[in-house]
Amino acid sequence: MSRQLLAMALAPLLGLFILGIGNGFLSTLITLRLDGAGYSALVIGWVSSAYFIGLALGALFNDRLLLRIGHIRAYGGFASLVAVTVLLQSLWLDPYAWFVLRLIGGWATVGVFLVIESWLLAAADPKVRGRLLALYMIALYAAGVIGQLLLGVTDAAGEMVPFVVIGLLASLSVLPMAMIPRVSPLIEHAEPLPPHRLITITPTGVMGSFGSGLAVAAVYTLLPLYLQRSGLGVDRVGQMMAVMILGAMLLQYPIGRWSDRHDRQQVLILIGACCALISLGILVLPGEPWILAGLLFFLGGGVFALYPVAVSHAADRAPAGALVRMSQGLLLINAIGSTLSPPLITPVMTALGDGGLFWSLGGLGVFLVLFFSWRRRVRPAPLPVAPFVATTPQSVVGAELSITEELVQGALEHEHVEDLSEVVPDVDVAEPLVGPPREEDDHIEYFDTEAEAGTPRDGPVPDEARPSSIG
Template sequence: MSRQLLLMALGPLLGLFILGIGNGFLTTLTTLRLDAAGASSLVIGWVSSAYFIGLGVGAMVNDRLLLAIGHIRAYGSFASLLAVSVLLQGMFADPVAWFALRLIAGWATVGVFLVIESWLLTAGDDRVRGRLLAMYMIVVFAAGAIGQLLFGLTRDMAPAEPFILIGLLASLSVLPMAIIPRVTPLLEKAEPLSPLRLITLTPTGVMGSFGSGIAVAAVYTLLPLYLQRSGVGGDRVGQLMALVVLGAMCLQYPVGRWSDRHDRQLVLIGLGGFCALICAGILLLPLPPWGLAALLFLLGGGVFSLYPVAVGHAADRAPAGALVRMSQGLLLINAIGATLSPSAIGPVMTLVGDGGLFWSLGALGVGLVAFFAWRRSVRPAPVPVAPFSPATPLSAAELAVTEEWVQGALEHEHVEDLSEAVPDVEVAEPLVGPPPPDEPHIVYYDDAAPAAPEADAGNVDERAAKDAGQERGATYG
């Protein structure tokens, strides 16, 4: 990865990191403040769902602003909108107002993600795309972890102060985007990309994003419940969940590098099978505490790597003008999967026990492997063209007209006089290597170029050498 590309990615990634620290504990803060105010579980659920509704709505319409005003100004707009919504939450403690504000916050947050993802997808090609998206996911997870630690420090603050802190971080995140980047990715003319065309264009990317949303939401929402019901203490639950996030951070870049060097469909097949094996190990093996911790670490790395590899695969298939809307569509599909996950896996846990979480995740992994393998059989990865290796040591500069070739041409054309057959070609002996400087040789000219005067014919090589020397001086001098 070039230094210039790293510098281009530094601004958006640093801005996302600053914003993500505050956004990392905003959801937890909102839930706990509503509970402390005496709100019912139904009210808390509706306010929490408003954020995800905003994510879905924003994923459908935010591309228009981005395509109209560009990456930097769009990021500034979304970050400012998020800051205003959070500051207003600190001013009004009414659940109805918070529903509207969380809706706006979800709209703005998915806009930030859209700007960052489209920036990275447009800036890099398929050789570095996996690593760029891996860095993006590492920043998201690291910011979320730091945000949870910061939440512990805000418990003794006045009621409005944590919201003010989050708003300040959201506003501050605009500075790296505005100051650091010297160039921004070129936004070509946007192509319309309907959901049906997105599915037709990259079924693997769509299914990978959808499956990733299901798996990630299940890990975040249902894994703590499984651990608590399995007899793990409260402090231990937090440590194991932190270990899952740590596994996601540590394995993102190796998996991204792997996907840059191999077919991403094969990487997705490997990740799906890997997650299924980890779930089978948790269910079937008698695990000591350290064994469970190790498998959860690996599970986090596998589950959280699905989305960036799926997005990278989709970007490899999409035309350049459709990258922004493709990223928007995959964000929406991922959000739909995350929304459906708890309601789909929860009944399985009720039916077969708490282990139903890993039975569901294992079945999801097997299903993804089968789908990706089928898609690979339907549309195999293109085979790179083998480099050309000449069968003989001759090249265009070493090719000479021999007497045998001329005689064969005369016999084929039934011409007896050599000057009639090839009047402008001088017969030469076969050459091996470049001709000696004092012997005549053939010089090839472009048909459109004017022929050199006869008086200057002897100076052709001298002029060519002089011109070549001037060109080298202008280029490398």
Template structure:
């Protein structure tokens, strides 16, 4: 969108922010190295032991249920005990949940471990994101969000790529390494200057108000949650069942995440120049077509690498484009609540996803995953096209900002100065138009 420029941090501001940012970002990177491959590893271990697909779905869903519960409860705990102690507690719980996998092999127990892991992981996100909020302001949030994504996605890719080598050391070694990384992640955040970040707490908007404001945003975020959770938890199951070993599964999962990183920004910038609903329809149709290719083409690793790279770019771009579309219509005073509400809807979709798709894989085999992707994305494309036709196009109020699933504090990071000013300008223009109307 012409006329918009990204804010640049001056050298003095960068030097001022660096000591505040280094600790939390490094801690996030370290804990995410292990957390990134645990979802894949848990699925692969359960499947190798002959656990039915529907039970694997229950275990996988527990992590996302934990994330959802954390989104509505962790901020109170942080407010009582402070950010540094809270991070230490969350990281300790994460480490314990990983190490317990080495001691107990039982789907019911693993469901509890994954639930605790999800709750603690959301707490870690909340601590880091609120810390970044304190360090910057609306002028620098775009840059801080970019640094956050580099740490988060970079750790995820490296963790997945290392999964094969770790697994070669024994079945319990990857869980032990993930536990050690979670424990070590406490060190960077406890040695930085002792500050007390405090982000303003905002209640997310209720579902009915969000639906009235942006049905496309609500459906897009919910569908995106279903698709992303399936990628993290059930795609490794598909890959193992078509003959990939653990190392190959990790490499292909890293390829999916790389696609998300590389393609998200150009897709988002495209959405700045077009009706975002049309872009969402094109993205969903594109993901449906890729799913059909996976189903139709012979199993060939090189072809699969390309398809999964492209699919990762499409699947992970739906959420930020849907959020941007909703933000284009939200009042300035409701921006944070809108994005927090969409985050909660996305989390609910993620929690439902493995429970809904794994029984299909049990009935139709491993290809049931891509049949689910095909139906889901075809349905989303049809709905987005319908919305595109029945309502006038809302003009983008600010350039697209790449983002990922975050905590409620991350929703506040998403509200940059450009977005707030754009929303205010739209409201003022509407007020002038209403006043001039006869």
């Protein structure tokens, strides 16, 4: 990776890391504050779902604003909105106001991810995009771990201090982007495939993406509620959440590498089974802190690996030329699952107690195992042709980061297609610029350079220029 490319990528990655520290524990903080104020799990679930509604809306519309005003100004605007919404939440505690603020905050947060991901996509050569994506995910998860560990420290300093710290971090994240050279990479806008077409192409990918949205949103928004009601202090809640995110960071690559070498449907079945067993283990095993921390570590690894493995499986099935649009559609389905998760799970927690969270996660794992097993019998998976690429479900442009040359070539070989226009009618395939001499009226013209095009060559034709045979 060249120094120039690293310098261009350093600023957006540093901005992401700074903002991600505060964003990493904001969801946990909001859940704990609402619970401490005496609001029900149902109210907490609806306020939490507002953030994911904002994510889905931003994934649909923020790219148009970005193309209109440019990356640097868009980042400054989105980060400022994140800071404003968080600081307003510190002024008063009202679930209706917080619902609106979280909706705006989710819309602005996905705009930040959109800017950073598209910046890296435009700046990178295809040969190094995988490494840049790895740096992107490391920065995102590392910031989440640090943020969860800061939760207890900032909360002990006062009720308003955590919100102020998050607002300050969001504002400071603008500095790296504002101080770099004024470069404005462009992104292309692509509409996602309709859900009914996605279901036809890859039912397993659709269900895996939806189930991942349900599970990830549940552990981010409702797991802190379960931990606090289990008797843990705010600092211990942050530590447990950090352990879970650390498991997601450390186990995602090994699971992805495993899925590259085996049937991805089988890997998805095992992930669903492990999540169900771990959820059951949390309910029945003694509540010792070290046991709970170990179970959460592996639960985070399974829950967060579900989405990229499902996307990689869908890429194995995708027709060439439709990979980006298909991935964008899966991201929107994932956002829909995240939006529905708190309203669906909180009634279960109300009826069965706080353990209803893990009964729900266990039931979801069993359902995914049954669905993936049924799909594997109906349509056995081919040999993996699309290498696993770790994917973060944050914005539609993030999908483009996972589309590598190897993935496209693998899809072409799998479908036995040489021309993209055969499977994607709207793809223009230009005539080859270099080819055999054109034969017209039994007369062949040769040119020394492009500048002589159109002018027949004078003199005899050298031997090395003569064709071996003329039909």
